Amino acid sequence: MLDALKGPVQALQDFYELAGRAIRNVFRKPHYVDDILLQMEAIGVGSLPIILLTGFFSGIVMAMQMGRGLQDYGQTGRTGQFVSLILVRELGPVLTAVMVAGQNSSGIASELGSMKVTEQIDAMRALGTDPDQKLVTPRMIATALMLPCLTVIDDFVGMLGGGITAKALFAVPTSQYWSTVWHALVWSDVGQGLTKPFVYSFAVSLSGCYYGLRTTGGTQGVGRATTQAVVTASIIIFVLDVFLGRIFLWISQL
Amino acid sequence: MTPEPNNPGPAVPSRKSLLRFENVTVAFGADPPVLNDLSFDVREGETRIILGAAGSGKTVLLKTAMGLIHPVSGRVFLFDEDVTDKSEHDMFNIRARIGMLFQESALFDSMTVAQNVAYPLLNQKAIVMPRDQMEPAVRKSLSFVELEHTMDKYPSELSGGMRRRVAIARAVVTNPPLLLYDSPTAGLDPVTAHTIMALILKERDANNTTALVVTHRYQDGNLIANFRYNPSSGCLDPVGSDGTKTIFMVMKEGRLVFEGGQAGLEACADSYVAKFVKQPEAEAAQGW
Numbered sequence: 001m002l003d004a005l006k007g008p009v010q011a012l013q014d015f016y017e018l019a020g021r022a023i024r025n026v027f028r029k030p031h032y033v034d035d036i037l038l039q040m041e042a043i044g045v046g047s048l049p050i051i052l053l054t055g056f057f058s059g060i061v062m063a064m065q066m067g068r069g070l071q072d073y074g075q076t077g078r079t080g081q082f083v084s085l086i087l088v089r090e091l092g093p094v095l096t097a098v099m100v101a102g103q104n105s106s107g108i109a110s111e112l113g114s115m116k117v118t119e120q121i122d123a124m125r126a127l128g129t130d131p132d133q134k135l136v137t138p139r140m141i142a143t144a145l146m147l148p149c150l151t152v153i154d155d156f157v158g159m160l161g162g163g164i165t166a167k168a169l170f171a172v173p174t175s176q177y178w179s180t181v182w183h184a185l186v187w188s189d190v191g192q193g194l195t196k197p198f199v200y201s202f203a204v205s206l207s208g209c210y211y212g213l214r215t216t217g218g219t220q221g222v223g224r225a226t227t228q229a230v231v232t233a234s235i236i237i238f239v240l241d242v243f244l245g246r247i248f249l250w251i252s253q254l
Numbered sequence: 255m256t257p258e259p260n261n262p263g264p265a266v267p268s269r270k271s272l273l274r275f276e277n278v279t280v281a282f283g284a285d286p287p288v289l290n291d292l293s294f295d296v297r298e299g300e301t302r303i304i305l306g307a308a309g310s311g312k313t314v315l316l317k318t319a320m321g322l323i324h325p326v327s328g329r330v331f332l333f334d335e336d337v338t339d340k341s342e343h344d345m346f347n348i349r350a351r352i353g354m355l356f357q358e359s360a361l362f363d364s365m366t367v368a369q370n371v372a373y374p375l376l377n378q379k380a381i382v383m384p385r386d387q388m389e390p391a392v393r394k395s396l397s398f399v400e401l402e403h404t405m406d407k408y409p410s411e412l413s414g415g416m417r418r419r420v421a422i423a424r425a426v427v428t429n430p431p432l433l434l435y436d437s438p439t440a441g442l443d444p445v446t447a448h449t450i451m452a453l454i455l456k457e458r459d460a461n462n463t464t465a466l467v468v469t470h471r472y473q474d475g476n477l478i479a480n481f482r483y484n485p486s487s488g489c490l491d492p493v494g495s496d497g498t499k500t501i502f503m504v505m506k507e508g509r510l511v512f513e514g515g516q517a518g519l520e521a522c523a524d525s526y527v528a529k530f531v532k533q534p535e536a537e538a539a540q541g542w
Binding site for chain 1: 317320322342343346349350352354356357358360361362363373374377378379380424
């Protein structure tokens with residue numbers, strides 16, 4: 001029984017060690033600014049199309065379901081309020097993080113995994129570079145900066161999709177829709193909506209880096225690392241969502 | 255079987271020790287040790303040929319020497335300094351004095367050939383080179399391997415042999431006193447393999463570098479022990495047996511089963527050791 005637990009506990013310890021080193025490197029020289037910018041482009045701009053699509057369609061679906069439910073009470077005019085609250089507080093951060101995990105945790109894991117199995121990570125160490133500093137920290141910083149931005153975009157296009165649906169299906173005037181969207185939100189919602197993706201970004205980047213850097217077993221191992229990175233990142237995001245949701249509820253009650 | 259100290263080549267005790275293993279054991283988890291109680295001493299100017307079957311621990315030996323893998327017991331000395339417990343950051347300065355050719359070249363895919371070769375000059379903290387001197391140094395190193403024209407190409411655009419040559423250029427660009435070659439001819443056709451070996455000899459004879467060459471081909475070791483690079487003709491010329499300081503080491507399942515000169519190796523009665531010497535002869539007899 002204890003032997004069976006050794007593996008996961010060791011993996012967790014390795015993960016925390018990697019996270020600790022990556023965060024410590026933020027304050028240590030050298031800083032690879034070029035790599036950070038490159039990763040910001042890959043993660044931010046690279047994920048934009050899927051964020052726009054998923055955000056827009058999730059907004060449409062939410063407005064459809066909300067409007068239908070509210071129709072029974074004659075409250076379709078409040079569709080915008082529900083769409084914006086759910087998007088900003090919950091669905092936007094989680095959906096964006098999961099989509100970015102699908103795109104980037106896998107990308108990071110496969111890139112670093114390929115480098116590992118072709119000895120490029122060893123070569124990097126042999127040639128005077130700390131792979132944590134050169135590869136992990138820039139990806140962590142880039143994801144932490146880009147994920148909140150992508151979430152804001154996701155929230156907005158979701159609201160846009162919701163607005164179009166509310167008007168088309170439930171004849172909610174556009175001005176009324178945006179007015180309810182705007183008035184439903186308070187600053188704590190915005191804070192919650194930006195804090196969550198910032199926290200999730202570490203799950204996205206670090207799980208990709210962790211599984212990538214511990215890849216063994218050639219190209220088959222790279223495939224395995226990629227899958228594990230996405231699955232782990234997604235699970236961590238949902239688990240964190242529960243805890244963060246509880247913390248923000250507690251804060252709002254103070 | 256204990257290592258045979260017979261005919262250990264023309265070793266001069268006064269020569270500086272560049273790499274020393276003292277009872278080094280490397281193991282991963284509960285598996286049997288990959289290196290088992292290994293001891294040897296590489297002196298300045300020597301070339302060590304490390305022969306051994308696949309899985310005998312040759313690559314792990316080189317990575318342990320470089321400080322990329324830490325032993326579970328024993329001590330590793332580089333340039334007479336104990337590096338066994340050194341941190342990764344402290345190792346960077348020591349690694350700057352070692353060049354390593356990895357088995358699969360390990361060139362960075364996202365960088366051009368020139369950027370790959372310039373990488374150690376830019377990233378080794380111990381090497382301070384003004385930016386304007388970097389390009390000539392990269393060009394010189396690439397012309398050494400006769401690949402100056404590939405500077406702007408990416409590794410994926412090169413053949414396996416060319417990638418190996420670029421990796422040699424990257425390993426020698428900092429003029430390190432110690433070079434580690436991990437299976438430099440593995441997976442190459444005989445002509446390309448000969449070109450790579452000629453480059454290794456050229457580097458040794460031009461700069462008098464100390465080298466460890468891991469290989470499973472005895473003919474590579476034979477070439478290093480008995481030939482010298484002729485800079486005027488660009489060919490390899492045979493020399494007398496005392497002309498090169500070459501020592502052979504044979505590894506079996508993480509242990510050193512032979513250490514000594516070529517004559518001792520060829521006379522060794524051990525069937526495992528003899529397999530490496532006899533095989534090329536058998537291949538030659540069959541016209542391979």
